[in-house]
Amino acid sequence: MSTHVLVPMDYSEGSRHALERALTDLPDAEVTVLHVVDFRSSDLGPGGFGTANAWEDWYEAAEAHAEKLLDEAHDIAAEHDRDVATATVVGEDTRSILDYIDEHDVDHVYIGSHGRSGIERVLLGSVAETIVRRAPVPVTVVR
Template identity: 50%
Template sequence: MTRRILVPYDGSPLSERALEHTLEEFPAASVTTIYVIDPVSSVYDVETGGLPVSEDWYEDAQERASEIHAAAEQLAGSHDVELTTITVVGQPAREILDYVSDHDVDQVVMGSHGRKGIGRAFLGSVAETVTRRAPVPVTVVK
């Protein structure tokens, strides 16, 4: 039986570590990375505290998602693992949990945090929410 592992991947160093951990520890698993486009970032840039971000926020976010997926695929390729990547729009913890519930995921492996500064405090901890509410085991990589 092939394990199905979901790795929330936002391009941050900790999400990269989580993906690396998954690729090393579960080489035979079916691995999917999920990138969540958060609409809050269309109104408020949580990284800089600036308002507004951009009129073309969605196109910019899609472009960023493509870059992030390419980086994840490159990392997986260095381990000879084929990776499935998906992009969804919504609140990160909710979208991750919905994906787990809807897609027969066996485990989530994620970084302990992705955002820094005010963004982390403003949005709360995605890793904490996923860990508390996921119906499957969650490995948090520090």
């Protein structure tokens, strides 16, 4: 039985390191790289103050940016003589990752840490920390 590993990937070095570690640590695993387009990152998202056209323009730009990121994930996998599946979802980061785990029979998560500590972590929150606490599967946090 093959292990299905999820690697949530954003634009941080930590997420790139998490992908590299997953590919190295679990050479026989099926790896899926997930990028979440978080609509809260723009005041033009749902409930924002932008026009419909502004929302569509934002979404198209976000999707194009995500596509470049996932192309990078494929390049990283190729450097390890591996292939990865990729997916993009729109939503809130933490909830979207947890939903993906539940809906796609994920066995393990490798997630990058931004390395925040102290007051910065308290004020900004931590997607990785929440995934560790709430995921129904083992989670490896990579710095």
